[in-house]
Amino acid sequence: MELTLTPNIAAPDDFYAALLATHDGLSCAESEALNARLILILANHIGDDAVLSQALHAALPPKKRNPA
Amino acid sequence: MTSIFDTPLYAYARHADQETKTPRRHPVVIIGAGPVGLALAVDLAQKGVETLVLDDNDKVSLGSRAICFSKRTLEIADRLSFGQTLVDKGVQWNLGKVFFNDRKVYEFDLQAEDGHRRPAFINLQQYYFEIALVDRIRALQQNGAPLDLRGGSKVIDVTPKADHVTLQVDTPHGIYTLEADWLIACDGAASPVRHALGLDFVGRVFEDNFLIADVVMDADFPVERWFWFDPPFNKNQSALLHKQPDNVWRIDLQLGRDIDREAEKKPENVIPRLKAMLGDDINFQLEWVSIYTFQCRRMENFCHGRVIFAGDSAHQVSPFGARGANSGVQDADNLGWKLHAVLDGSAPEALIDSYDDERIFAAEENLKNSARSTDFITPKSHASRVFRDAVLTLAEQYSFARPLVNSGRLSLPCFYHTSPLTSPDTMSGPGRSRPGAPCPDVWLSDGYLLQYLGNHFTLLCINTAPPALGGDIDPAITILCLHTKDNPSGALQTRYLGTVPSAVYLIRPDQHITARWPDFDATAVHRAHRRALARKPKTWS
Structure with a gap:
């Protein structure tokens, strides 16, 4: 399976607002912990090794990424 | 009361080897009377190989040290006839609980499936394991096995030669010289032999x-x-x-x-x-x-001419996962039959090289797993701590996170599927019994399958048989024919056949599967047997 890197969220502004809202009132450490939990939950949902490794790579800083 | 830690089990006694003008040559000398050295000595002695064990001490090791002995180690101990002693004394456990802060977040159950003689693990102090081995050695000696265990004998110098090794042994009566066709260094993580030879351990x-x-x-x-x-x-x-x-x-x-x-x-x-x-x-x-x-480290090679390293001297892992003593005993299990085959001339010296291939592969697997456990238990960076805590927090509520919790991945036996001795898989049978796998146990009506396997090559024929029983097969191979209709539990079917109607397995003396076929084929068996002994293929085949 291929990692989706084209728009795939129906209501992007709504999702973004909801993402920020989950962090409301959290300290830096709490936000960081929430992000880590979120990554693990989403990664498990995806499950597919190939997609996950593409995602790990896509998330690297640009200069650490292999040219596409 | 004298503690077991103060009781000499193999006290120094002056030996005739110390009086000879020319050094006495032994086929196998093992340095170190810990679990690995003693297990190897028992294996060799059972096979009739003259074996000498030297140790600078004469007692069990101090403290409990290795305490978790895995199912595979118990199966090896069964093959060496001291497994029941361990199980009788050991504590059996199946349930593991994981706590984070003040809460239980997860528990796991190692309860094995039915039809296995031994449990997943027992807990037992290392000194009981060593005592059981020394008792086994005494029993073998009483039956005339050519096995000698010398305490108070410190090896102070090792000189490798082309076809043997020369040793200097320091004793209360001074230093004497010995020669060994093969020297096995089971002398622990600080291995003096490794140091004497100036070998790396990175x-x-x-x-x-x-x-x-x-x-x-x-x-x-x-x-x-x-x-x-x-x-x-x-x-x-x-x-x-x-x-x-x-x-x-x-x-x-x-x-x-x-x-x-x-x-x-x-x-x-x-x-x-x-x-x-x-x-x-x-x-x-x-x-x-x-x-x-x-430390998590290993030697680059375990075989150095006629000097072979086994156990902690060759590889060292973190204690999370019970991979130290268990992997060392599996080293001994792997080496014993190969030394025997080389010494009795049924295999070339090249067979010893496969110990390097197979046990380095196993050591890598253990190092990888124990380093990963260590990284989870002792996070080395801020990010790794954040994710570790996230996994533990999620594990309490969601089952998906529980497999990510790593408080030690408990030792499982290595599959030698990449070994040069192992033949390609030619049937679509169960993955757990593919070539390279250790044989899964099965309860048969009159005993466990593993009690019939090991110490020699076995051809296990399930729902089939060689046409003329034994006719075309090397007499060194024992034939065992079983039928799934005699196994009402169905375990023989699920563990060895899966969906295929019949199978033939060639099993090594260490109970690892080396080849399998859907049907009997004399030429294929012959070829796989030669391959498992590292013999060059004959041109006729």
Whole structure:
């Protein structure tokens, strides 16, 4: 399976607002912990090794990424 | 009362080898009478190979040390006829609980499927394992086995030659010289032999200190493995509680990086830590306290001409996962039949090279798993700590996160599917019994399958048989024919056939499968047998 890197969220502004809202009132450490939990939950949902490794790579800083 | 730690089990005695003008040559000399060296000695002696074990000490090792013996180790001990002694004395456990802060987040059950003679693990102090081996050696000696165990004999020099090794042995009566066709260094992580030969031992060093304490107490904690991440009684560190026989409990407390080791070992510092963990109202006595750090490393090669390294001398792992003594015993299991075959001329010396291939592969697997456990238990970076805590938090509520919790991936036997001795898989049978796998056990109507396997090559024929029984097969191979209709549990079918109607397995003396076919084929069996002995293929085949 291929990692989706084209728009795939129906209501992007709504999702973004909801993402920020989950962090409301959290300290830096709490936000960081929430992000880590979120990554693990989403990664498990995806499950597919190939997609996950593409995602790990896509998330690297640009200069650490292999040219596409 | 004299403690077992003070009782000589193989006291030094002057030997005729010390009087000879020309050094006596032994086929196999093993240095180190720990679990690995003694297990190898028993294996060789059972096969009739003249074996000499040298150790500078004459007693069991101090403290409980290795305490978890895996199913595979017990199966090897069965093959060496001392498995029942271990199981009778050992503590069986199946349940592991994982705590984070003050909450239980997860538990796992190692309950094995039916039809296996041995449980997933027993807990047993290393010294009981060593005593069982020495008793086994004494029994073999009484039956005339050519096996000698010499205490008070410190090897101070090793000189490799083309076809043998020369040793200098220091004793209370002075130094004498010995020769060995094969020298097996089972002399532990600090291996003097490895140092004497100037060989490398590289890998990762971990800086965390762990306090290990054996306490004797009459507590009604259940017989389970309890592991704490960041508990209130040991903030930002880990802890482990595990039961051993004789009401001895193993406690491991992570202490962190920069500590005063001597101070931390003092009872006045240890006891308050243990009270914080166990509660003030529990009476206990300290039996043994030690502080350790550990490394994950291995030698680049385990075979150096006629010198072969086995156990901790060859590879060292973190203690999480019971991979030290268990992998060392599996080294011995792998080496014993190969040395025997080379010494009796049924295989070329090249067979010994496969020990390097197979056990380096196994060591890599153990190093990878134990380094990963260590990274989870002692996070090395901020990000790794954040994710570790996220996994533990999620695990309490969601099952998906539980497989990510790593408090030690408990040792499983290695599959030698990449070994040059192993033939390609030619049937679509179960993956767990593919070539390279250790044979899965099965309860048959009159015993366990593993009781019929090992110590020699076996051709296991299921729902089929060689046409003229034994006719075209090397007489060194034992034939065992079984039928699934005689196995009402169905385990023989699921573990060895899967969906295929019949199968033929060629099984090595260490109970690893080396080839399998859907049907009997004399030429294929012959070829796989030669391959498993590292013999060059004949042109006729």
